[in-house]
Amino acid sequence: MRDSFRRAYGAEPLHLLVALATLAFAGFGFVTAAARPDRLAFLLWFGGAVIGHDLVLFWLYAAVRRGLERTGRRLGPGGRERAMRAINHLTVPAFVSALLLLVWFPLIFGLGAPVYERRAGIPLDPDLYLGRWLLVTAALFSGSAVVYLARLRRA
Amino acid sequence: MRVNRLSRALRSAEDARRPPLPDPPEVGPFRRDAWRSPLRGPWLSSVLSVALLVLLGIVVLTGFLSHAAYDPGLGQNATSDALKGLYFFAWPTDPSWLYALTQGLHVVCGLAAIPVLLAKLWAVIPKLYERPAVASISHGLERLSLALLVGSSLFLVATGVLNIQYWYAGLGFNFTPVHYAAALVFVGVLVLHVVLKLPIVASALTDDGVLRPLRAGRRETRAPALERSLSVATQPAEATISRRGFLGAVGLGSVTLAGLAAGQSLVGGYLRETALLAPRGRALGTGPNDFPVNQTARAAGITPALTGADWRLTVHGRRRLVLSRDELLSLPLSTHRLPIGCVEGWSTLEAWTGVPLHGLAELAGARDSEELVVESIERGSPYGRVSLSRGKLVDSRSLLALRVNGADLSPDHGYPARIIVPALPGVHNTKWVRALTFRVA
Numbered sequence: 001m002r003d004s005f006r007r008a009y010g011a012e013p014l015h016l017l018v019a020l021a022t023l024a025f026a027g028f029g030f031v032t033a034a035a036r037p038d039r040l041a042f043l044l045w046f047g048g049a050v051i052g053h054d055l056v057l058f059w060l061y062a063a064v065r066r067g068l069e070r071t072g073r074r075l076g077p078g079g080r081e082r083a084m085r086a087i088n089h090l091t092v093p094a095f096v097s098a099l100l101l102l103v104w105f106p107l108i109f110g111l112g113a114p115v116y117e118r119r120a121g122i123p124l125d126p127d128l129y130l131g132r133w134l135l136v137t138a139a140l141f142s143g144s145a146v147v148y149l150a151r152l153r154r155a
Numbered sequence: 156m157r158v159n160r161l162s163r164a165l166r167s168a169e170d171a172r173r174p175p176l177p178d179p180p181e182v183g184p185f186r187r188d189a190w191r192s193p194l195r196g197p198w199l200s201s202v203l204s205v206a207l208l209v210l211l212g213i214v215v216l217t218g219f220l221s222h223a224a225y226d227p228g229l230g231q232n233a234t235s236d237a238l239k240g241l242y243f244f245a246w247p248t249d250p251s252w253l254y255a256l257t258q259g260l261h262v263v264c265g266l267a268a269i270p271v272l273l274a275k276l277w278a279v280i281p282k283l284y285e286r287p288a289v290a291s292i293s294h295g296l297e298r299l300s301l302a303l304l305v306g307s308s309l310f311l312v313a314t315g316v317l318n319i320q321y322w323y324a325g326l327g328f329n330f331t332p333v334h335y336a337a338a339l340v341f342v343g344v345l346v347l348h349v350v351l352k353l354p355i356v357a358s359a360l361t362d363d364g365v366l367r368p369l370r371a372g373r374r375e376t377r378a379p380a381l382e383r384s385l386s387v388a389t390q391p392a393e394a395t396i397s398r399r400g401f402l403g404a405v406g407l408g409s410v411t412l413a414g415l416a417a418g419q420s421l422v423g424g425y426l427r428e429t430a431l432l433a434p435r436g437r438a439l440g441t442g443p444n445d446f447p448v449n450q451t452a453r454a455a456g457i458t459p460a461l462t463g464a465d466w467r468l469t470v471h472g473r474r475r476l477v478l479s480r481d482e483l484l485s486l487p488l489s490t491h492r493l494p495i496g497c498v499e500g501w502s503t504l505e506a507w508t509g510v511p512l513h514g515l516a517e518l519a520g521a522r523d524s525e526e527l528v529v530e531s532i533e534r535g536s537p538y539g540r541v542s543l544s545r546g547k548l549v550d551s552r553s554l555l556a557l558r559v560n561g562a563d564l565s566p567d568h569g570y571p572a573r574i575i576v577p578a579l580p581g582v583h584n585t586k587w588v589r590a591l592t593f594r595v596a
Contacts, residue, residue: 010291015351019296022347026303029339032237033332041327046337049313050306053276054283069395084373088396092404099270099408100415103316104432112321119321121451121567122439132431136415 061098065091089148093140100133108133178286190281193391194398196379197359198368200386202402203275204356208349210268211308215345217261218338221498224254224580229526230542232583235332237339245544248553251577252504255496258580259420262500263413265315270408272308274401281386297351300344307341319499320434359383369399419501435501443560444568446503449581452566455533457587459566462532466571468555472519472593480571483557486510486518491552497581507575509556512548512591521593524548528592529574529585538582547576548593555588 005013033042068091072083106112113124179185224246227233247253289295311334317323318330363379371377376394379387396404418430430436439445452462468483470476489511496502516524527543547553553576557564564570569586576584 009293011293015293016296018350019293019300019347022343022350023296023300023303024343025346026300026307026340026343029237029307029336029341029343030303032235032339033336036328036332038328038333042333042337045314045326045328046306046310049308049310050302053273053309054280054305058277058280084395088400091396092400092407095404096408096411099273099412100432103266103269103412104320106317106320106322106325107432107434111325112323115321115323116434118454119448119450120435121448121453122437129432136411136431140411 085151086148089144090141093137093144096140097133097137100136104129104133179284179288181286184281184284185286187281187286187385188389190386190388191390191392193376193378193388193394194396194401195278195281195384195386195388197355197384197386198363198379199398199401200275200278200384201356201359202365203271203278203405204352205360207268207271207275210264210271211345213260213264214268215338215342217257217264218335220257221254221261221580222335224257224578225583226542226544229544230528231537231540232542234537235335237336245546246578248547248550248577248579251552252494252496252502253578254580255420255494255502258496258498259417259500259502262315262319263417263420265312266416267409267413269312269316269412270405272312274405276305279386281388285385297347300347303340304344304348307337307344310337311341369402371397371399373397373400416500421502433501435497435499443562444565446505446568447497447501448567449497449499450586452570452587455536455587457532457566462566462571462587466589468572468588469590470515470519470593471590472516472521472524473595474518474520476519480557483510483555483572487514488557489551489554491554491575491577493552493575493577495575495581495584496578502581506560507554507556508558508561509554509572509575511551512543512553512555512574512576513551515555515591516548516593519591519593521595524593524595526594528590528594529588530590530592531585532587532589538585541583541585543574543576543579543583547579550577552577555591 002013009016030046033039033046036042068087072087101108107124107129109130110124110126113126116124183189222234223242223244225232225234226246227235227239227242233239289298314326314330314334314337317325318334323330373394373396376397378391381387381389412432415429415431416433416436418427419433419436421427427436428438435447439447466480468476468478468480470478487510488508490506490508492504492506494502494504512527513522516522516527525545527548529541529543531539533539543553554574556569556573556575557571559568564573569588572588573586574584574588
């Protein structure tokens with residue numbers, strides 16, 4: 001009995017019970033959102049969230065990273081070791097800077113400015129957050145360069 | 156070990172797998188040898204999972220607490236009716252910074268989770284292309300739950316991040332109820348994911364040691380044994396970064412994101428200006444009314460005519476009172492330093508002066524009132540009419556505030572009168588109050 005269930009389902013009965021209970025609860029949440037009049041925007045957003053990273057964003061940053069590695073490899077065996085290390089001192093601050101941009105791009109590019117100004121009652125100077133992001137980026141690369149130099153001296 | 160027994164019971168039976176669907180062709184990312192990073196494997200996935208579980212655990216808990224703080228069981232307070240029965244307890248007023256803390260944590264931990272979430276997706280992405288795509292019904296259910304898990308977590312993070320930046324045009328739906336509903340999806344599939352993967356995480360951290368893989372530098376970094384996970388590279392390339400370097404970069408991302416925003420959640424002090432990349436970390440000046448507002452009078456449609464000399468506060472209880480601002484100022488007043496914690500994660504601590512709500516209840520002959528309904532001049536807002544539970548009325552620090560930091564409230568801060576209740580979400584501290592109804596049996 002149990003074996004035939006395993007053959008048909010692919011796992012123990014407990015697996016099915018837990019899966020059905022949790023998926024039903026998740027389905028309840030999904031239907032709660034999908035039953036609203038603004039469901040179209042929700043469904044587009046949710047669908048975008050399911051595929052947006054795995055099928056788009058991942059491949060973009062994977063391509064950038066691969067390009068950098070290829071450049072490093074072309075430097076030949078002598079410079080290679082140093083190049084490998086240098087690449088990380090570029091990609092790590094670039095990663096953090098890109099993260100900040102990814103999270104705060106509406107603020108950095110002033111996309112929500114009309115609402116922000118009405119709600120907060122203070123002007124959103126278009127260059128304020130762009131400038132701050134560039135300064136933080138400069139600080140990140142400078143910090144990385146300092147660590148890189150320190151490691152070169154020690155080596 | 157109990158975990159192992161559970162693991163055996165829950166594990167998909169490999170021998171029972173038969174493909175019910177045709178497989179994708181073995182090209183591109185569907186070829187297992189296309190995935191080359193030696194970093195991927197059960198240890199890396201597990202470490203990221205634990206970090207993510209802690210951060211998102213805080214985010215989920217504080218998120219549902221935020222819903223509870225609105226006392227959704229009262230009046231029209233609920234922004235979503237889903238699971239309204241769960242919120243059976245009245246939100247407390249003590250400590251006064253409770254909501255500023257929980258909501259600050261919600262936003263800061265949510266930001267800190269973003270790099271960890273991205274790293275986790277990177278670590279397990281070969282499994283997205285696993286073949287057979289669906290090996291059995293159980294495997295299909297697991298993959299469906301993973302799609303919902305990835306979708307709901309990215310959805311929650313992305314919509315939360317856009318909401319605190321006021322980019323509603325990019326959202327296109329009413330944020331609060333939809334964010335809440337998506338959180339229900341997330342919690343459901345997260346429970347399944349944790350139950351299924353906890354044994355794998357436990358054995359990965361036992362086999363490899365929690366910290367041991369961090370010792371290897373870049374040149375000593377090797378791929379784990381092939382059979383341990385589908386995420387392990389079959390033909391690993393040379394590592395371009397060590398595992399500790401990878402996790403260090405992720406951690407630096409989390410600390411930077413959270414660190415450049417956390418200042419806006421502090422109720423006072425100069426540290427506030429460390430919030431360089433956060434919507435509400437900006438210094439506003441030194442005047443008594445120079446602190447952030449969730450919404451200006453102009454945005455709320457409040458005109459000077461509505462709040463001028465003709466403004467009256469109507470108080471309903473067993474008696475009905477109509478009071479001018481001068482009459483309110485002649486009543487016994489109290490001053491308390493209380494924070495306003497905004498649902499968007501920022502907060503501010505100010506000294507408020509006003510008539511205690513219990514004093515007004517007494518004047519209206521409604522000391523025993525169970526619920527106070529507050530109505531604002533503001534129209535068309537979901538928060539134009541809110542209900543406060545009895546616990547808020549009897550707290551002596553709960554005020555109908557008329558002044559702040561020794562000056563009259565500015566129009567943006569709710570002139571002529573606003574509600575200030577300790578630990579209450581900012582939007583329930585109603586501004587531009589026009590009527591108070593003390594409900595009595």
